[in-house]
Amino acid sequence: MASGDAKHEQLDGVRADADDTELTTQQGVRIDHTDDSLQAGERGPTLLEDFHFREKVTHFDHERIPERVVHARGAGAYGHFQPYDGWLADYTAAKFLTDPEVSTPLFVRFSTVAGSRGSADTVRDVRGFATKFYTEQGNYDLVGNNFPVFFIQDGIKFPDFVHAVKPEPHNEIPQAASAHDTLWDFVSLQPETLHTIMWLMSDRAIPRSYRMMQGFGVHTFRLVNAQGKGTFVKFHWKPVLGSHSLVWDECQKIAGADADFNRRDLWDAIEGGRFPEWELGVQLVEESDEFAFDFDLLDATKIIPEEQVPVRPVGKMVLDRNPDNFFAETEQIAFHTANVVPGIDFTNDPLLQARNFSYLDTQLIRLGGPNFAQIPINRPVAEVSTNQRDGYGQQRIHRGTTSYTPNTLGGGCPAIADSEVFKHYQARVDGDKIRRRSESFSDHFSQPTLFWNSMARWEKEHIVEAFRFELGKVGDQGVRERVLGELNHIDHDLAAAVAHGIGLEAPAGSTENHGRSSPALSQANSPTESVETRKVAVLVADGVDAPAVQQLRRELSELGAVAEVLGAGHDGKVRSADGSEVDVDVAARTAMSVVYDAVFVPGGAESARTLAADGHAVHFVAEAYKHHKTIAASDEGVDVVRQAGVAERARELAERDGFAADGGVVLGASTGGSLPERFVEEFAAALGRHREWDRDTSSVPA
Numbered sequence: 001m002a003s004g005d006a007k008h009e010q011l012d013g014v015r016a017d018a019d020d021t022e023l024t025t026q027q028g029v030r031i032d033h034t035d036d037s038l039q040a041g042e043r044g045p046t047l048l049e050d051f052h053f054r055e056k057v058t059h060f061d062h063e064r065i066p067e068r069v070v071h072a073r074g075a076g077a078y079g080h081f082q083p084y085d086g087w088l089a090d091y092t093a094a095k096f097l098t099d100p101e102v103s104t105p106l107f108v109r110f111s112t113v114a115g116s117r118g119s120a121d122t123v124r125d126v127r128g129f130a131t132k133f134y135t136e137q138g139n140y141d142l143v144g145n146n147f148p149v150f151f152i153q154d155g156i157k158f159p160d161f162v163h164a165v166k167p168e169p170h171n172e173i174p175q176a177a178s179a180h181d182t183l184w185d186f187v188s189l190q191p192e193t194l195h196t197i198m199w200l201m202s203d204r205a206i207p208r209s210y211r212m213m214q215g216f217g218v219h220t221f222r223l224v225n226a227q228g229k230g231t232f233v234k235f236h237w238k239p240v241l242g243s244h245s246l247v248w249d250e251c252q253k254i255a256g257a258d259a260d261f262n263r264r265d266l267w268d269a270i271e272g273g274r275f276p277e278w279e280l281g282v283q284l285v286e287e288s289d290e291f292a293f294d295f296d297l298l299d300a301t302k303i304i305p306e307e308q309v310p311v312r313p314v315g316k317m318v319l320d321r322n323p324d325n326f327f328a329e330t331e332q333i334a335f336h337t338a339n340v341v342p343g344i345d346f347t348n349d350p351l352l353q354a355r356n357f358s359y360l361d362t363q364l365i366r367l368g369g370p371n372f373a374q375i376p377i378n379r380p381v382a383e384v385s386t387n388q389r390d391g392y393g394q395q396r397i398h399r400g401t402t403s404y405t406p407n408t409l410g411g412g413c414p415a416i417a418d419s420e421v422f423k424h425y426q427a428r429v430d431g432d433k434i435r436r437r438s439e440s441f442s443d444h445f446s447q448p449t450l451f452w453n454s455m456a457r458w459e460k461e462h463i464v465e466a467f468r469f470e471l472g473k474v475g476d477q478g479v480r481e482r483v484l485g486e487l488n489h490i491d492h493d494l495a496a497a498v499a500h501g502i503g504l505e506a507p508a509g510s511t512e513n514h515g516r517s518s519p520a521l522s523q524a525n526s527p528t529e530s531v532e533t534r535k536v537a538v539l540v541a542d543g544v545d546a547p548a549v550q551q552l553r554r555e556l557s558e559l560g561a562v563a564e565v566l567g568a569g570h571d572g573k574v575r576s577a578d579g580s581e582v583d584v585d586v587a588a589r590t591a592m593s594v595v596y597d598a599v600f601v602p603g604g605a606e607s608a609r610t611l612a613a614d615g616h617a618v619h620f621v622a623e624a625y626k627h628h629k630t631i632a633a634s635d636e637g638v639d640v641v642r643q644a645g646v647a648e649r650a651r652e653l654a655e656r657d658g659f660a661a662d663g664g665v666v667l668g669a670s671t672g673g674s675l676p677e678r679f680v681e682e683f684a685a686a687l688g689r690h691r692e693w694d695r696d697t698s699s700v701p702a
């Protein structure tokens with residue numbers, strides 16, 4: 001039985017530590033001097049015989065490999081998956097999905113799509129969500145995204161789409177951004193992109209955290225049970241912390257303040273022992289119901305609404321270990337949609353069929369040859385025995401004289417397996433050789449409309465703003481107009497609102513909105529009360545009310561949130577009102593509100609005076625408010641909120657009643673040297689709601 005540690009036991013054999021070692025060459029020759037090359041005389045030329053210099057520099061020259069052509073920017077972690085029970089065994093022979101005793105080791109890589117390896121995390125983009133399960137029956141890769149749909153229906157369009165969205169070829173601008181002419185030119189001419197474009201313009205494209213986003217297998221796959229019966233399946237990952245997003249203004253600022261925002265968040269959560277978790281769920285469709293929908297199950301631009309086919313829980317994934325070496329693990333991991341195990345099979349989705357070609361092909365150039373499956377991160381924990389030989393980077397010493405089937409000289413080995421083998425699902429295929437899109441793929445508007453109709457008011461506003469931003473960066477008027485024409489087929493109000501923002505007339509006429517919605521599509525319906533791992537900034541200066549800081553910090557940390565003390569003026573320590581010292585975690589000037597979920601300004605007359613006179617601190621509060629975050633202040637700390645010119649109603653209420661918890665703003669006075677119980681309660685409740693979306697922040701100048 002594979003244990004959750006089977007992969008790590010395997011990797012321990014190649015993990016290398018420099019502790020207690022001495023410098024050598026690659027050949028193991030010990031070296032006592034690596035600062036000067038071997039020269040002919042003190043000022044003379046370097047000698048060819050300096051093998052240490054040549055080896056060192058040659059290796060350096062070859063350190064880089066091609067970045068992924070898409071999804072170049074990513075971050076990964078190890079974990080494991082365990083099914084809750086065995087109900088799925090009726091549908092699949094895949095043991096890792098059906099045996100609750102089996103914990104399967106895995107590695108997940110999250111990514112953005114369009115940007116280069118060094119691009120910022122918080123760009124507007126799809127996020128990759130690729131999982132390699134090291135199962136007892138071989139590696140299974142679920143190479144999904146955080147959207148349930150894709151931009152194109154047939155893989156032959158993938159190079160066109162990617163060329164359109166990537167930086168433009170003449171000047172390689174813009175980096176990691178879809179807001180440019182070529183992408184929108186393509187979109188305006190290719191209506192099949194529209195459903196995924198709606199997702200891209202929505203908050204789903206700017207997740208707060210990899211730990212707070214859903215994952216989807218996208219395609220309809222096929223489960224096959226022990227009797228060979230097939231069932232269509234869509235895979236879903238649901239984050240235990242709920243699905244939450246940033247706001248666009250914040251994203252752009254974070255790209256400068258902390259380009260590694262999502263990567264760091266994942267790393268820190270795992271280092272801090274707050275392991276991210278997702279539930280794996282499936283939507284199942286009997287083969288007899290293949291044509292029961294008003295779209296084609298093979299069309300990857302369509303979802304099956306969850307209200308129509310519920311997502312049934314299968315098991316849980318926990319990520320609990322960071323990689324030791326980014327390159328060796330996160331960069332060299334090689335996913336492939338065709339890495340399947342018995343019990344999971346493909347459908348004729350033309351996008352999936354193309355991927356089954358592309359992923360193997362791309363690893364050959366990226367990882368330099370056909371032996372990439374032997375790279376430690378890619379090695380299965382299942383036994384491997386093939387007749388494939390040689391090639392660049394061969395790691396194995398295959399013994400014996402035979403590497404062919406059949407043979408007698410090698411005792412007939414590797415023998416043909418006779419149990420738990422992968423058998424391709426048997427299906428009759430019959431047809432003319434044609435190059436034509438199926439008629440059943442031709443409805444490009446109903447589901448974008450479904451998505452639009454399902455959004456909360458604020459989600460719709462964000463979508464309109466996103467379209468205005470993106471099209472506002474498009475120089476070509478024809479492209480802008482054509483996109484508006486397409487939006488008009490989705491919803492006239494949407495098209496008109498976008499048109500208004502980019503100075504164009506609303507397109508005339510429109511397709512009638514069908515009025516249907518799917519509540520599961522809205523993030524407003526994915527709340528969690530949890531404050532786990534939320535980051536709270538506590539703004540302090542000399543003279544701060546130390547007990548308030550300690551209390552909030554302690555009580556939040558008991559709930560799993562992380563409070564960081566930001567010192568105005570300096571870091572190190574600040575002197576508190578009672579003469580004690582408060583440790584500062586971060587100098588306020590090195591931090592921006594955008595990397596926190598909430599802000600607390602404690603009292604202490606001197607501290608509050610300093611903060612209210614400090615433009616950075618005042619802006620910090622105003623900006624957090626603008627981004628709909630939880631704001632709290634106690635005693636004189638309220639003066640800083642007043643100085644920021646925000647939360648007027650809460651301030652009035654606090655003045656009248658001595659306490660206010662209004663629209664994500666908590667204000668109050670300490671009593672008997674501590675914050676009242678409800679202060680922290682209300683603070684945590686607001687933080688757990690993620691953002692106060694109903695707050696109108698349009699006039700806040702931050």
Ligand code: HDE
Binds near residue numbers: 150335360
């Ligand atoms: Fe990919 N995709 N893709 N893709 N994709 C790659 O493989 C490709 C598609 C996805 O973290 C590449 O190893 C084609 C859909 C993820 O390493 C490449 C088509 C979905 C990752 C490739 C698609 C994805 C990739 C680039 C259209 C969501 C990152 C480097 C037919 C279901 C995996 C590599 C990682 C990576 C090709 C469409 C997800 C070139 C041809 C749909 C998460 O093989």
